[in-house]
Amino acid sequence: MTSRVCGFVPPYLLEHLARHNTLMIDNRMRRVREGIIAAPPAPELTAAWVVHDCHNGTVLPGDPARSAGEPPTGDPAVDEAAYGIEGSLALFAEVFRRRSYDGRGVPVSLSVHYEQGYDNAFWDGTQLVFGDGDGIVFGRFTRAVDVLGHEFSHAVIEHTAGLRYQGQSGALNESVADVFASCLKQRLLGQSPDEADWLIGAELFVEGIHARGLRDMLNPGTAYDDPALGRDPQPAHMDSYVETRDDNGGVHINSGIPNRAFALAAIAIGGSAAEGAGRIWYAALTGTDVGPATDFAGFAAACVAAAGEHEDAVAQAWQQVGVTPGAAAGGQPADTDLAAAASSTVVSVRRTGGLAGRVAENAVDLTTEEDERAAELRALVDRVDLRAVAGKESRGADRFVYDFDLCGDCASVGEERLTTDLRRIVDLVLSAGSDRR
Secondary structure (H helix, E strand, C coil): CCCCCCECEEHHHHHHHHHHHHHHHHHHHHCCCCCCCCCCCCCCCCCCEEEEECCCCCCCCCEEEEECCCCCCCCHHHHHHHHHHHHHHHHHHHCCCCCCCCCCCCCEEEEECCCCCCCCEEECCCCEEECCCCCCCECCCCCCHHHHHHHHHHHHHHCCCCCCCCHHHHHHHHHHHHHHHHHHHHHHHCCCCCCCCCEECCCCECCCCCECCCEECCCCCCCEEECCCEECCCCCCHHHCCCCCCHHHHHHHHCHHHHHHHHHHHHHHCCCCHHHHHHHHHHHHHCCCCCCCCCHHHHHHHHHHHCHHHHHHHHHHHHHCCCCCCCCCCCCCCCCCHHHHCCCCEEEEEEEECCEEECEEEEEECCCCCCCCHHHHHHHHHHCCHHHCCCCCCCCECCEEEEEEECCEEEEEEHHHCCHHHHHHHHHHHCCCECCC
16 A cells, blocks of 8 residues: 555554553554544634644544644643744745745644554644653653654645655655754754754653654664664665565655765755755755655755755765665665465454554464454454555555454555454454564
């Protein structure tokens, strides 16, 4: 399935956090959902932005909590979201001459306090949504202003090049969102590229977690090393490009390669990241040379073409990460056939995607009578129609993706397309799941 739904937490982190009991939290909150959750119609807004409160429920957008021009509410998540969206709108308006994410000044809808213990933030195609974290590994996802800038940038990407959320174009989608998120953070802190820490999500983790951030753009693969998270798996060079079918072809892992190219270019160009390399990346994103299927080499060529007097610095930055602008970049993700490992008596579920990139997976053999889940799963499998919900392109970014093998019937399904029966299958199968890299 080709999906443009992306979650801020990558799947390789979801794997390790599941080992620390966050999977049970995720299962409990899933039980309160019913029906198919699709992106709702955009709410009618009159202010430039409105932050809504979901009250730890799943109904979007929630109740209006604060709008543009109104004073702080005292709710940290609401006020952090307000600060972040004001900064994001100002960045795009003042540096890139862009009015809101659509370029026409559309009001922005944000939702906070989404679900209970929800370890993610995402753009669903109409609004920005933020969880409060589990309190075990992650805190509020509004605490890091670059997370908000990242999700807002996904909306910009959707309304410009529309980079398809799969393989190299998907990794570019993630990387460009990190690029503008870092520009926002550095701009608000008044930092130059050589002063910046180049971390994404540095404020996300609770005390005691050995993590400097979720990603390190300048030095991919070094952001964290903790028993609850594992070790940061991002590559910094095309020689280490990860071929996988997880997380829409590794979009959160392989984004480290173009991330480093931007950081190197920004430092070489100097000034501010936003007004220097940021303007070049924005020109490439919005120009005619970049479209939904653009790969690393194609985007690099567009950046070089837009760089003007900084052409050499930009070309060298891409070459340092193993990407020759305009040449075939290689390293396309493997397109593994889900049916290859299918079994007629086994139900398996594998969850990838999300902002932190953890993977959660498990399987149940329906012939094992001692397993009390088997009888209910047999009944669910008999009535589920995967074809009705699979294979449809979704809007948004940073959402979870589920790979199902229902006794040989295999498909990938986006989080927002799960039916009540599929959610129950997820609960039953993953409730006692083992997790691995």
